[in-house]
Amino acid sequence: MNDTGENESVPPAYQMELFNHDTNRSQFVEGPPPASSSRRLPPNISVHTQHKAAGKKVVTNEGDDALATTISALYGKLLVVLGVSLPVTKTLTSKPSITTYDVRYGSFYLRIGVVVFGFCSVIYAVLSFGQYFELKGTPECDNILVAVTPLVRTTFVVGQMIYVFSLHDRFLEVYKHALVARFGIMHMIATNLSEWLYVVVEETKYDIQQHFRNLEERNLIQILNNPNETASGSFSESLELRNSIAFLPDKSSECWRSQIMKNLLRNSSPFLFPCTVEYSLLCTVILAVMWRTACNSFESPRTRKQSGVNVIYARSISQFSVDCASAYKGLIAGLLVTLISTISLILFFELVRQPKYAKLAVFQVNVWEAFVLGTSIAVVILCYMKMRTIGQRREHRDLELEHILLFVTQFGVFLYTSFHIIGAYFMMNAANNRWDVMRIVTPVSALVQSICQTLLVLDAWRRGCSTPEQVERKPGRQMVTFLLVANMVMWIVNRLVNNRAESYPEQMEFYGVWAWTIITHMCMPLVVCYRFQSSVCLYEVWKHVYKQTRK
Structure with a gap:
């Protein structure tokens, strides 16, 4: 009888809910709901029903989120x-407008x-x-x-x-x-x-315009110097160049x-x-x-x-502290690479201005870049062999933000070197010049070096010195120092030389001015950022791996 009276005091909606979710009347408890409940329920509501309502609220919040x-x-x-x-x-x-650079x-x-x-x-x-x-x-x-x-x-x-x-x-x-x-x-x-x-769109537009203008100026100079021999051909070529960029709006000089x-x-x-x-x-x-x-x-x-x-x-x-022990040899070697790279860049910018030495300027930069990349590959292998004596850290270490950036930017290295190798291969067969093989050796070296270096960074990130002897010897730190400086050097070379589409006229001739300029401005910022990000990760290895870890 008491049960019947109590059920009559419960609203019909709650009776239906109790019937659907819990038919065992012995589970009902009397008294007020818990203090943590978000709304006050009538007496005799089961704990199971309250948990069910809270679960619905959680599911709703998860769905909204x-x-x-x-x-x-x-x-x-x-x-x-x-x-x-x-x-x-x-x-x-084609609508004329006042645009700015x-x-x-x-x-x-x-x-x-x-x-x-x-x-x-x-x-x-x-x-x-x-x-x-x-x-x-x-x-x-x-x-x-x-x-x-x-x-x-x-x-x-x-x-x-x-x-x-x-x-x-x-x-x-x-x-x-x-x-x-x-x-x-x-x-x-x-x-x-x-x-x-x-930025990519605007830079591509400007470089294409500038390339055709430079060609037009050279043709006009030929017309003035040889009016009888090359006038008709150069004049018609100049008209074609002008028509090639006629649909690209430019600033009005007025x-x-x-x-x-x-x-x-x-x-x-x-x-x-x-x-x-x-x-x-x-x-x-x-x-x-x-x-x-x-x-x-x-x-x-x-x-x-x-x-x-x-x-x-x-x-x-x-x-923030820096311990430069066991790093001087690598630093001196890196500074030597920096010095020779500076001389190579000076020669490039001086020779590239003269048309008859333009190919020589690109060739000497390619040779030196291939030498730096090949040396870096050998140093990466030696560094990995040295660092194998350092034990793995016991705690689990997820990928840091630096490593995520390294993977993202490495995609640009893969893409750019692939286009570079394909274009250089076909143009080498067309030109039949034995020295053109350097245009393939350099991008292949860059591709192999980026793969080996990324594997080294990911492997070294999970290592740490576990004994005082390892902390004192610091195996591989000389190599890490050299790689850090070498990546900064390659960052500068990519920024000043490879960032320009006209630095590789053979690729521009194979792909076309439009395609090669777009490829360069889409990929080279990632390549440049990869070199900077590699130096960041190598600095983290240089600073944290050679500290003794807790057992």
Whole structure:
């Protein structure tokens, strides 16, 4: 009887729920619900029913979070598509417009690199802003976007550096369950990717225009020097070159009062444009780790603080010290390579200006680059044999952000060297010159060296000295020092020589001006960033592997 009276006091909705989920009346307990319950249930509601309701709430929250993550990813994809389609449309449109020559976490070492690349991007944006004051004040020429775009780009670069290095933890703690964190970080990722693609489009457009203009100028000089012999052929070729770039819009010279900033930007673009690409790439990977951390809403706080970007920042606040023991020989050898590379670069820039010595300039750079790469392969093998005496660390070590960046940028090395080898092989058969084999040896050496070096970095990352004798001997540290300096040297060579599509006229002749210029500007920023990232990883090996680990 008592049971009947109690059931009559329960609402019908709860009676149906009790009937569906638990038919055992002996499991019901009287009294108020637990204090942790989110809503006050009537008496006699089973604990099983309360847990069921809480489970439904958890499932709902998980579904909402998954939906928010998917929508934010789609939002970022849409921004990237717009970021590449708009500049391509702007480049290919025939409508005349006033355009300007626009821009083209980690360890301590990596953070310094991000700051340097960001600083160079700011410099270029400020120089671009100066173009506005060279425009005429007529309605046809005055364009406020020439001033607004560089200022917005400068604000974004500076604000992103401040956020990445100081405000990220506070941001994720406050908004870790909100949509604004996911959409905000994804918006920044898409902006960096769009800026990268925009740089590639603008740089490719400018290099193609400049290449055809240089050919046209040379043909005109031939006409003036030999008016009777080559006039008709050179004149018709000049007309074809002019028609080849007629659909590419260019700046109208009538809108400029002076061209001081224009010439300054063009001369500095080969050095500052790649900095924008490298800065965008590094920030994209960093923000992607942050976005993944923000999406793991159900991860325990302990795990969240020990994963991803937080590990990097926790490690970066440790005391910075450098022990240069057992590194002097490798450092001296690396400085010697740097010295000879500087001489080779000086010869290149001096000889490439003279048409009859242009091939010799490229050949001597290829020979020296192949020598440095071959030496690095031998040093990598010797270093691996030396470091095999160092034991493996007992604790499990996941891939760090530096290694993720290393894998991403190595894709550019594979792609660029593959195109280089294919083009050089077919052009070697056509030219039938025995010295052209160096155009195949150099990219093959770069490909093999990048594979061996990446394997060495991943293997050394899991090793650590376990005895005082190993700490004192530091096996392989001389080789690691040499590889660190050699990668910086190859970074400079790629930045100054290989970053220019016209440095390899044979590949340009085989693939065509358009195709080879696009290949160069799509792959070389990744190749350059791979060399920098390799030096970052080698520095981490140089600094942390030779410290005694706890048993």
